[in-house]
Amino acid sequence: MYAKSQVSKLCERLRLSPYQSYVLEMNSHKYNLSRLVKRGGVLYAPYVADGTNRWSAAAARLVRGPRADLIGPDRILVRGQRGIRFCADGCYCARHGGVKYYADAAGRPLSRDEFLRQIHARRVR
Numbered sequence: 001m002y003a004k005s006q007v008s009k010l011c012e013r014l015r016l017s018p019y020q021s022y023v024l025e026m027n028s029h030k031y032n033l034s035r036l037v038k039r040g041g042v043l044y045a046p047y048v049a050d051g052t053n054r055w056s057a058a059a060a061r062l063v064r065g066p067r068a069d070l071i072g073p074d075r076i077l078v079r080g081q082r083g084i085r086f087c088a089d090g091c092y093c094a095r096h097g098g099v100k101y102y103a104d105a106a107g108r109p110l111s112r113d114e115f116l117r118q119i120h121a122r123r124v125r
Contacts, residue, residue: 004025004028007024007025007028007033008021008025010024010033010036011024011025014036014038014043015038016038016043017041017073017074019071019072019073019074019075020043020071020072020073023045023071023076024036024043024045024071029048030047030048031045031046031047031048031069032045032046032047032048032049032066037086039086039087039088039089039090040088040089040090040091040105041072041073041090041105042070042071042072042073042077042086042090042092042105043070043071043072044068044069044070044084044086045068045069045070045071046065046066046067046068047066047067047068047069047080049061049066060082061082064082064083065082065083065084066082067080067081067082068080068081068082068084070084070086070092070094072105072106072107075107077092077103077107078092078094081094081095083095087118087119089105089118090104090105091103091104091105091110091115091118091119092105093115102114102115104118
């Protein structure tokens with residue numbers, strides 16, 4: 001468990017927005033702070049494993065990854081999902097109501113083609 005001062009130092013080191021820092025400080029028990037990833041202005045915050053040994057939860061974690069939140073500079077973009085595809089500039093692919101959707105770092109929806117075009121443009125540079 002991280003102390004508040006350690007969380008504050010982590011927020012400074014990652015250069016988080018005031019909103020992102022606030023969310024982490026208030027929910028430091030919820031997130032695996034050693035696995036935070038910041039890309040663009042978006043923060044990927046995976047949940048701490050809940051400790052249950054249910055085989056279905058363990059299988060889901062192995063196949064689709066841990067549950068995680070994507071925290072934008074001023075709001076939470078994705079809450080508690082597995083299998084988030086998170087790209088270098090903060091674009092992401094997630095599910096909403098079982099339907100896959102694509103969005104930019106600000107949370108604005110993108111078409112699949114535009115999402116792939118942006119990813120490819122970043123790789124070519």
